[in-house]
Amino acid sequence: MKIGIPRALFYFRYGRFWQQFFNHLGIETVVSPKTNKDLLDIGLKKVSSEICLPIKIVCGHLEWLKDKVDTIFLPRIVELNHGLYSCPKMIGIVDIARMQVGNQCQILSPKIKNNFIFAHFLLGLNLTKNPYKARKALNKALPYLNNHKTNVFDNHKPKILLLSHFYNLEDDFIGQDIKAAFIENGFAITTKEVLDQTILNSANGFAKNIQWIYERELYNAFHYNLTKVDGVCDIISFGCGPDSLVGEIMNQHANQNKVPFLQLIIDEHTSKTGLVTRIEAFSEIIKRKTYTTDLHK
Amino acid sequence: MKVAFPCFGYETISLKNFVENLGAQVCLPPPLTEKTLSLGTKYSPELICLPFKITLGNLIEGLRAGADTLFMAAGARKCRFGYYHYIQETILRQVGNGHKFYPxxxxxxxxxxxxxxxxxxSVSPVRVITATYLLLQHSALIERFxxxxxxxxxxxxxxxxxQxxxxxxxxxxxxxxxxxRKTKEAIxxxxxxxxxxxxxxxxxxxxxxxxxMLEPFANHDIEKELGKMGVWVWNQRSLYRHLKHLLHIDxxxxxxxxQASPYLKDSPGGEAINTVGEARSFIKNGADGIIHIYPFTCMPENIAFEALQKMSDDYSVPLLSLSIDEHTSQTGLLTRLEAFVDLLKRRKMITQKPKIQNSKIKT
Structure with missing residues (x-):
């Protein structure tokens, strides 16, 4: 049995955990290659044009995987941490995948509702029929669930908070150009992935109103960093529903606190040049702002 | 207390009577027009879906008509609808002055x-329950109508x-x-x-x-236009059903x-599962075509759209998907509807043709 994991969407958060988990269960895993133009072009043809970019990318990856493996692993994450939902498209992608490649290969989609680890234990039990083995594999894979990254700030450089979902920012096809443009303009970048889970999942202030898991993380990261950075850049994929609302709320809060806020809306037609121009203009704003505040001192 | 709330098709009457039964005065905003929409669009975020813009414009017009208490449905879950009021509240605070906003x-x-x-x-819970019962009865009447x-x-x-x-x-x-009860008999x-x-x-x-689906302004009166073309529209959605769903008796x-389970195994939020299930049962009952209508970038309906396309292939029933936003023109919509109805008529003619030919040969 070969299990294929698409290198898109949830892979960037749970991918290493899943790979370790399946390896310890004794199942071979195949991960699709990094997103490129060809994969995206295939994905574009498979779904309606209105759907957001990450979903289109997943569909491209599914097409790549379907001939190479006999089972594709794509969990249905409905609810996590009691009462926190994932986005409708993340729930629906499993059904889209079933309709798209369901004829050629099997789709393994455990429904994850509230208890992430127990759902995986049941999955392991289902695959191996051996509770001891499933538990052992799970225990060995658990340390990889913590995707904590560290980044060291260069104190001399102005700091920027790149605010976007992990599946946008860590997918090099989407995030690389934006990160490179900021670094080129002399910024130090921080993202939400470096923060602790307790900060990201806290339900203080406005964050308790947000019932989407990953949006709450975004808002908490924004709130935590608001006074610590010189500017915030919010990257939204066109058609993303939750971001259109939470992005607006963050925009209002940033305006109240007089923090420069840039909203980049990306889709498959976004050109690198256009992005770079906007980032350059934004960096000029931040530099002027720090210059004038220094003068006033 | 002068209450205003966003219009909701014919069901606005039910909601109006509900509020009046609770002892408040209703100050309904003027009927929805292009002006409402442009007012809503002016203050809305760019990427938000159409109902936000219409309801916001509607609430602003309600404020201008003299309302001091605004109501908006809420309830945050997977769909964006539950989050409307957070942003609408801040926007309305900029526009109006001294009003109350209740999600x-x-x-x-x-x-x-x-x-x-x-x-x-400031009424007793018993009165709220009786008023809700009347709301259910009234909205059931509207569904009948x-x-x-x-x-x-x-x-x-x-x-x-x-009529x-x-x-x-x-x-x-x-x-x-x-x-x-008397109105029911009269109707x-x-x-x-x-x-x-x-x-x-x-x-x-x-x-x-x-x-x-229910607000004629938002869907450019699609049911009336189809009726004009001599099409029998099947529509199972109503406020009555939605209220029953909220009370867990639907x-x-x-x-x-x-019905939706072969296509969507789990509800992706909103009304996607109803959309798919209704479409499948319509097809099974012999519908000639399906029209899927949703606001542009609606998340659950986009998932439903993929399922409907597969269903359209499986049962070979034509599907027309209309994604509506503030730039949708009535003329463009009409052209598409006419073309779709023509297509259905042709299809029906072709499937019925062999019978007619046979009868001609016999006579």
Whole structure:
């Protein structure tokens, strides 16, 4: 049995955990290659044009995987941490995948509702029929669930908070150009992935109103960093529903606190040049702002 | 206290009577026009879906008409709809002055009956429960009326317009239970039930997002336009069903969830599962085509769209998807509808043709 994991969407958060988990269960895993133009072009043809970019990318990856493996692993994450939902498209992608490649290969989609680890234990039990083995594999894979990254700030450089979902920012096809443009303009970048889970999942202030898991993380990261950075850049994929609302709320809060806020809306037609121009203009704003505040001192 | 809330198709009357039964005065905003939409679009975030813009414009117009208390449905879950009020509240604070804004959560009926409504209107919970019962009865009546008017439009379009006007006047005055019962009889009398719809009528199942489906301004009066073309529109969505769903007594919802299960195994939020289930049961009941109508970038309906496309392939029933935003023009929509209805007529002709040829040979 070969299990294929698409290198898109949830892979960037749970991918290493899943790979370790399946390896310890004794199942071979195949991960699709990094997103490129060809994969995206295939994905574009498979779904309606209105759907957001990450979903289109997943569909491209599914097409790549379907001939190479006999089972594709794509969990249905409905609810996590009691009462926190994932986005409708993340729930629906499993059904889209079933309709798209369901004829050629099997789709393994455990429904994850509230208890992430127990759902995986049941999955392991289902695959191996051996509770001891499933538990052992799970225990060995658990340390990889913590995707904590560290980044060291260069104190001399102005700091920027790149605010976007992990599946946008860590997918090099989407995030690389934006990160490179900021670094080129002399910024130090921080993202939400470096923060602790307790900060990201806290339900203080406005964050308790947000019932989407990953949006709450975004808002908490924004709130935590608001006074610590010189500017915030919010990257939204066109058609993303939750971001259109939470992005607006963050925009209002940033305006109240007089923090420069840039909203980049990306889709498959976004050109690198256009992005770079906007980032350059934004960096000029931040530099002027720090210059004038220094003068006033 | 002058109350305003966003319009919701014919069901606005039900909601108006509900608030009046609680002892408040209703100050309804003027009917929805292009002006409402442009007002809403002006203050809205760029990427938000259409119902936000319409309801916001509507609330602003309500404020300008003299309302001091605004109501908006809420209840945050997977769909964006539950989060509207956070942004609308801040926007309305900029526009209006000194008004009160109450988001009403949909998913907490207990709190609604015993805490929220009694404290806002300062009435007893018993009165809220009776008012809700009347709201259910009234919206059931409106659902009945909608079903009648759909049939009446095919039989005689000009007459149906007079009937519609008359029935709406009757419905507006039905406030107490006895009046609702009398109105029910009057409406039954108003529409002739003896006339049977001819067999060769084109039947189209209308599915999609509830606000767009029920509000005639948002869907550019698609049901009336289709009725004018002689199409029998099948539509299972109404406020009555939605209220029943919120009170967990909607048996149709369970049926449609079962119908949708080959395509959507789990509800992706919103009304996607209803959309797919309704479409499948319409097809099984012999609908000639399906029209799927939803606001642009609606998340659950986009998932439903993929399922409907697969279903359209599986059952070979034509599907027309209309994604509506503030730039949608009525003319463009009409052209597409006409083309779709023509296509359905042709299809029906071709499937019926062999029978006619045979009969000609015999005679």
């Amino acid at each position: 009403i959560s949909q998913y907490t009926p207990f709190e609604f009956f015993f805490r929220k409504m009694p404290s806002i209107f 909608r079903n009648y008017i759909r049939k009446a439009r095919i039989l005689d379009f000009n007459k149906s317009r007079a 519609e006007k008359h029935a709406l006047e009757l419905l507006e005055h039905a406030k107490k239970l006895s009046q609702i 039954d009398k108003l529409f002739d039930k003896t006339k049977i719809i001819p067999d060769n009528t084109i039947k189209i199942g209308l599915v999609g997002e509830i606000y767009i 048996h149709l919802g369970i049926k449609y969830k079962f």
